[in-house]
Amino acid sequence: MTFSPELEAKFDKLLASYPPGRQRSALIPMLMFAQDEVGAVTPEVVEEVARRTGVEALQVEEVVTYYSMLRRKPLGKHHVQICTNVSCMLRGGAELWEHACRKLGIGNKEVTADGQVSLEEVECIGACSWAPAIQVNYDFYHDMTVEKLDRLLDDLRKIH
Amino acid sequence: MLYNEPSPLEVKVLTRRFGLPNSASIDTYLATGGYQAFRKALGMKPEEIIDEVKTSNLRGRGGAGFPAGMKWSFVPRTSPKPKYIVVNADESEPGTCKDRLLMENDPHQLIEGMLIAGLAVDAHAGYIYVRGEYRYLIDILDKAIAEAYRHGYLGRNLLGSNFHFDAYTHTGAGAYECGEESALLESLEGKRGVPRIRPPFPAVVGAFQCPTVLNNVETYSAVPAIIRDGGAAFAALGTPKNGGTRLFCLSGHVNKPGVYELPMGFNLLRMIEEVGGGVPGGKKLKAVIPGGSSCPVLTAGECDLAMDFDSVAKAGSMLGSGGVVVMDEDTCMVRMALRIMRFYAHESCGWCIPCREGTTWLRKMLARLHGGGGTASDVSLIGELARNMLGRTFCPLGDAAAMPTIALVEKFRDEFEEHAEGRCRYSHA
Numbered sequence: 377m378t379f380s381p382e383l384e385a386k387f388d389k390l391l392a393s394y395p396p397g398r399q400r401s402a403l404i405p406m407l408m409f410a411q412d413e414v415g416a417v418t419p420e421v422v423e424e425v426a427r428r429t430g431v432e433a434l435q436v437e438e439v440v441t442y443y444s445m446l447r448r449k450p451l452g453k454h455h456v457q458i459c460t461n462v463s464c465m466l467r468g469g470a471e472l473w474e475h476a477c478r479k480l481g482i483g484n485k486e487v488t489a490d491g492q493v494s495l496e497e498v499e500c501i502g503a504c505s506w507a508p509a510i511q512v513n514y515d516f517y518h519d520m521t522v523e524k525l526d527r528l529l530d531d532l533r534k535i536h
Numbered sequence: 537m538l539y540n541e542p543s544p545l546e547v548k549v550l551t552r553r554f555g556l557p558n559s560a561s562i563d564t565y566l567a568t569g570g571y572q573a574f575r576k577a578l579g580m581k582p583e584e585i586i587d588e589v590k591t592s593n594l595r596g597r598g599g600a601g602f603p604a605g606m607k608w609s610f611v612p613r614t615s616p617k618p619k620y621i622v623v624n625a626d627e628s629e630p631g632t633c634k635d636r637l638l639m640e641n642d643p644h645q646l647i648e649g650m651l652i653a654g655l656a657v658d659a660h661a662g663y664i665y666v667r668g669e670y671r672y673l674i675d676i677l678d679k680a681i682a683e684a685y686r687h688g689y690l691g692r693n694l695l696g697s698n699f700h701f702d703a704y705t706h707t708g709a710g711a712y713e714c715g716e717e718s719a720l721l722e723s724l725e726g727k728r729g730v731p732r733i734r735p736p737f738p739a740v741v742g743a744f745q746c747p748t749v750l751n752n753v754e755t756y757s758a759v760p761a762i763i764r765d766g767g768a769a770f771a772a773l774g775t776p777k778n779g780g781t782r783l784f785c786l787s788g789h790v791n792k793p794g795v796y797e798l799p800m801g802f803n804l805l806r807m808i809e810e811v812g813g814g815v816p817g818g819k820k821l822k823a824v825i826p827g828g829s830s831c832p833v834l835t836a837g838e839c840d841l842a843m844d845f846d847s848v849a850k851a852g853s854m855l856g857s858g859g860v861v862v863m864d865e866d867t868c869m870v871r872m873a874l875r876i877m878r879f880y881a882h883e884s885c886g887w888c889i890p891c892r893e894g895t896t897w898l899r900k901m902l903a904r905l906h907g908g909g910g911t912a913s914d915v916s917l918i919g920e921l922a923r924n925m926l927g928r929t930f931c932p933l934g935d936a937a938a939m940p941t942i943a944l945v946e947k948f949r950d951e952f953e954e955h956a957e958g959r960c961r962y963s964h965a
Contacts, residue, residue, distance in 0.1 A: 401706075408668060431726070439726065446710070461875065462631060462875055463787035466862075499630070499882060500630040502635075502667070503636075504633045504785055505786060506539045516672075
């Protein structure tokens, strides 16, 4: 399969970042960056990353099943991740989560029918002192309220 | 950027560049004394560098609090194998959000810490293992690394010496367990993040089966100040055997949550009241988790306490990763216990049976109790089950799940018993 020139450059850099004979080390970063471009770790991505890192496809599969951020199927264009762990919970994270599910009519790791937004209840994302916090794809949103989330979800549904 | 107002009580050593314009750029770094410690270290013998770090009483900021200089001294410097520097930037302990700021606001300080560690143990390559969720930091770190190469602080013949060093970023993909050092090393090698049996410790057999220094972001970030100003000056900022400052992450029920750099040994009650502005709504303080969710909870009555590794240990908890989670009088402790256990059950890698099964069963029992469907015998069984996990796993995740559970049941048993009778005084059940 073919990737963008930018991703190819990233792969080349990664494969040169580890000691000789240790190209398998590039496996997880390659999967993450490939997923960002392709939308998911598809069977083709598995085959391609296996080939380039010199491991069996099965060895890639066993890595994919371990890490929570790696996924087999694409999620929404805007993947909304709501933290409900302790620091966020104490400041209303669970209420944010319930509100988002109700508003969008979807549950954990589900996607709206138009493919625009998906939801995930996540564990601590490292924004505890600015809780409750969420991430949309890789962007952080701190000090959230139900009202702010409500507006954000409306906006995200419109950004194609 | 900064996400909360600084406090006038802070002692800014590691965070002294926070808030400066372009604080992450090499220009700002060089204009404020950056890479001077590396220059100084180039003129020191490796054992002198390690002695300075030992003198500083710098202890591992990831949570375990192991003396950093001691850890470095375990690396067999004369081994013919290459040695590596690995940075644990897999910040994942619930309540902890400080390494993120150190990388975002002062990435060169981290790189300089890695260089000095490299000089100390004869390592010539370093990897920064960043949790997958912190993707924006990979971009910031990559930019800083590129700047350092351009200015001759990474690469070959650094500052005219024969020392060479390469630095790389490496992204994780979502796994709390990879914050555990041996699981991190497995993950760095492209495998599932399951722990390795120790000994051998990473100092002897670490990354790529070679001797490795593995420390937290905050630990490395303290090293330039230690070499620049001397280990004794750093030690003097803290309490005996607990050198320097600490980035405390105040969260939960405080008026001014935020990350604050305070001297080791800062009083916890004072931190909540004077730095954090007290508990909102005039409510009373009920309890505090002093160092991230794996640390046993302290009741309000136990919080008149110096926040250093030894004092918190003496109080029956841990200073951990610096995540101070504050709970007011209306917090349901059964709900806290359940949320904490949901986390550990989700994150258990499944390698050791007491952890895999223990966290799952505890999660189920706590959910039942929280939902009002438990029985009186559940309360004792939860404590007993948790105690049976202690010390029976390869890595500390099993203990991390068991310890807060044991403390919550012991210290707030009446609330658990009420839940067993179908009542919750806070109406969350």
